[in-house]
Amino acid sequence: MELIGQGREADVYALDEYRVLRRYRQSGPTEPEARVMNHVAGCGYPVPKVYEATGTDMVLERLTGPTMLEVLARRPWRVGSLGRTLGRLHDRLHALPAPEWLPRRFATAGDDRVLHLDLHPGNVLLTRRGPVVIDWRNACAGDPAADVAMTLVLVGGAEVPGPAARFGRGLLVRSVRKGCRTDPAGRIREVAEAKLADPDITPAEAAWLRRRASGTQAGLPPDRRSGAR
Structure with a gap:
């Protein structure tokens, strides 16, 4: 093979x-x-x-097409549109009620939407039929805000070299928030704490997550639309 x-x-x-x-x-x-x-x-x-x-x-x-991450690396000027696409993928997913057999996580009473919990640019294939989401290992039922927060934490904490790339990372975070209707702010600290338990994160990612989990930098770049939440 x-x-x-x-x-x-x-x-x-x-x-x-x-x-x-x-x-x-x-x-x-x-x-x-x-x-x-x-x-x-x-x-x-x-x-x-x-x-x-x-x-x-x-x-x-078998699907044909690059990941969203690969396109961002080659065509960084598309960061805004691709970020909004990622946000809309959240909205489409969170419109789906979760089946009773799906494990619950980041949930309070009434939180019964399907969550992916790993919906970052590396897990979206851009195919001829449109974006396709892969890697559903972490899927569960819960609060959509936690799913969006996890995406922002994954993107915001990723190791990206160079000042231009760091700017692009921030723009991607803002674009995701513009593309979806869910406000993730209330779940950022909780999600950062949960992500710290991942044995595969790098020391730099862990340091970034600890700052959010401790509350010293709990926020992420805001959605700058007029009247945004």
Whole structure:
């Protein structure tokens, strides 16, 4: 099999021109992830088709197109439009009621929307049919504000070299907020604390998260629309 992609937790192999194998290196099962993908797909949300899920392996539809992150690296002037696209993907997802079997996280009474909790530019493929969201490992039911907050924390804390890139990161955060209707401010500190438990974060990311979790820099760049929340 040809290795065509690698992430922090999984490798992706080409099976043929229509299918790929996504294989997690250490943990399973993949059946819960496949179940939530099938659920949101049935509601019209853009995800790859799932052909099979067993143990640490998932056989998925093979999609053609770069990730949003790859496009941002090559065409940074598109940061505003792509950030708004990411925000709209949140809105579409959070319109979906969560099924009863989906685990709850970041939830209070009445919070029953589907959350992705890893919806960053590296997990959005820009295909001919439009943006498609991948990697549903962390999906749960809960408060949409936590999902948007997690995206902003992931983007804001990412290690990006150079002053121009840091400016672009801030613009991406603001554009995500402009693109979605949910105000994440009330969940930023809680989400930053939760992300600190991730063993894969770098020392620089951990330092950034601690500042938000401690409240010394709890905020993120504001949405600057007139009348914004």
